[in-house]
Amino acid sequence: MVQSPSARPNRVLLVLGLALVAALLGLDLASVAPNRILPGEGVSLWVWLGPGSALVWAFPLLLMALAWRGTPRALHLSRGLVVVALASLPWVLAAFAASRVPDALPQARVTLGAGFWSLLFVLLMIWVELQARLKGATWLLLLPLLSLALALVGGHLESLALMREYASRSGAFHEAVRYHLLLVSAAVGLSLLLAFTLALAMRRFPSLRRGGFALLSLIQTIPSLALFGLLLAPLAWLAARYAWLGELGVQGIGWAPALIALVGYSLLPMTRNSVVALDGVDPRVVEAARGMGMSPGQVFWRVRLPLAAPVILEGIRITTVQAVGLAAVAALIGAGGLGTFIFQGLGQAAMDLVLLGALPILALAVAADGLLSALARLTASQSSREAR
C-alpha cells in the first residue's frame, strides 16, 4: 500500500491538539504561595490573562488546522511552531511570575501546576510524533534548551519554588550532582573492566557461559533496596574486622554498598553485550587480518575490538542509564547524590525539593541515553565504512 504524500489529516496531531486545549482549559497553570509552608493558590490561564488568553488559544487551533491539512509542508510548519512554543515556555513562566508574585514578599514562590506539566508533556509528544514522520533536525530541540538556559542565567525564573529550593542549597546541589556522576562513572568503568574480562573468559571457556549468565541474571533480579540491605551486614563486618577497609571509607552504609550493587547490576547487560559483540565479528574478517600477517594481539586490538565497539557501547548505554536511576535509590543508604533531595523532600512533604532531585536525574538519564546512542551510531557507521 503506497500512501500518497499529501492531503490526509494527521489524526494523532488532532488528538494531541485536543489534549492541549483540555490542559489549557481545565488545569491550573501554576500556583502562587506566600512562603514555603503555606499552600499555594492555583491560577489557570483564564484567571491569569482573561480575554488575552485568546492569544494562547490560537496556538493549538493553528496546530490542529495544520494537522487537518496533513501535507509535509504543514507538518514542517507545525514542527517550527512546537519548537517556538517549547522555547517560549520559560518566558511565559517568567511573565507569570512577574505579574503574580508581589515584590513585597521576598519568600513568595510559584509552583508549577498540573496544567504546565501537561502542556510540556503534550508538546513533547507532538514533537515525538512529528519527528517520527519527518526525521532529522533533532538539533532544533536545542533551541528550547538554550532559551531555558538564557532565562535561568538572566535570573528571570528566581521566584519559581524549584529555584528557591535550589538557591537555599546550591552548594549541596552541585556537590550532589558531582557525587552522582562520580558514582555512576565509577560503577560503569569498573563493570566495563570486569565484564570485558568475564566476556573474554567466557569465550575462552564456553562452559562458563551458562552458569555465569545464570548468576548475573540472579543478581539483576534482586530488587535494589534488598541488595543494598543484603550488602550492609557483610560490609559492616568486614570494616570492623579489617581496620584498613574502614579507613578507606568502607562501611555498611555509604558509597561502598552502593558501588558494589551498581557494579553487580551492570554486569549482566555489559557482559551480555560484550559477548554478543565479540561473537558477532565475522570470522572471515579475522581470517583475512591473520592472512595479512597480523599478530594475535594486533588482530584483537585493530580488528576485533573496533568491529565489536558499537554493540559494547550499546551495553555501556544501557548500564549508564540504569546506574543513574539506581544511584538515586542508593541515597537511601547514605550514598549521597541527587536521590538525597528526593528522599529529604518526601520526608518534609516539600514537593519542590523532590523535583530538585528528580528532574536532574531525569535529565542525566536522558542526556546519557542520547549521547551514548549517538556515539554508538557514529562508531557503527565508522566501522562499517572501514570494513568496506
Add this chain to the structure above:
Amino acid sequence: MSAVAIWHRYGRGLAPLLWGAGLVGLLAWLPRAEGFFRWLAPGARVVIYPRDDFTALLLNHLALVGVASGLAILLGVGAALVVTRPWGRDFLPLASQLAAMGQTFPPVAVLALAVPSLGFGALPTVVALVLYGLLPILRNGLAGIEGIDPAVREAARGMGMSPGQVLWRLELPLAAPVMLAGIRTSVTVGIATAAIGSTIGAKTLGDPIIAGIVNGNSAYILQGALLIGVLALTLDSLFEALTPRRR
C-alpha cells in the same frame, strides 16, 4: 538418572517451588529468629520488626504489584493491539517511540513525581507502577505482533479467516512469548519499585528496610531484604518456568 540430569529435565518447574518454599520458610522462621538477629545486631533493643506482621506486608506488597501489573498488562497489550489494527495504525510510531523513550526514565523519579499530584500512600505507588510497567509490555507487544511474518498473516487471510480470527488464533499466540518476556520485566521492576514505595507511604516489604535505615537497626534491614529478594526470585523463576522453551 543423575541429579544433574533430573535438574535439567525438571529444574525449571522445580525452581519456583523451591524458592516459594524458601519464602514460606522465611515467613515462619523470621519471627522466631530472635537469637540470630540479636547476635547480628547486638546494640538494638528490639531485633524483630515489630510494627507489622511479615505475612501482611508480603501480601500487601503482592497486592500492589498484582493490581498494578494487571492494569499494566491490560493497558499495554490493549494499546499494542489498537495501534497495530488498520484503524489505529496512525498511532504506531508515537506509541513505539514512547515505549522506547519512557524506559529511560528511572523508576524512582517516576515514583517521586507521582507524589505531588496524588499525595502519599498506595495510590501514587500503584499509578507509578502502572505507568512504568506499561512500557516494557507495550514495547514487547509491538515487537511480538510486528515481528510476525506478513506472509503468515496473508496466508491466514487467504484461508478465509476474519480479522478477529487472525487476532485470536494467529497474532496473539505467536506474539505471546515475546509479550510474556515484557510482562516478566515489568513485574521484576514492579517488585523493586513497590519496595521503594515505602518511602511514599505504601505498606510494603520495604517498610522494615526503611525503618532499619532510619533507626540504624541492621536486623530490620536484613529481614526486609531477605523477604524482598526471595519474593523477586520466586516470581522470576515462575516466569522462567512459564516461558516456552526455545526450539
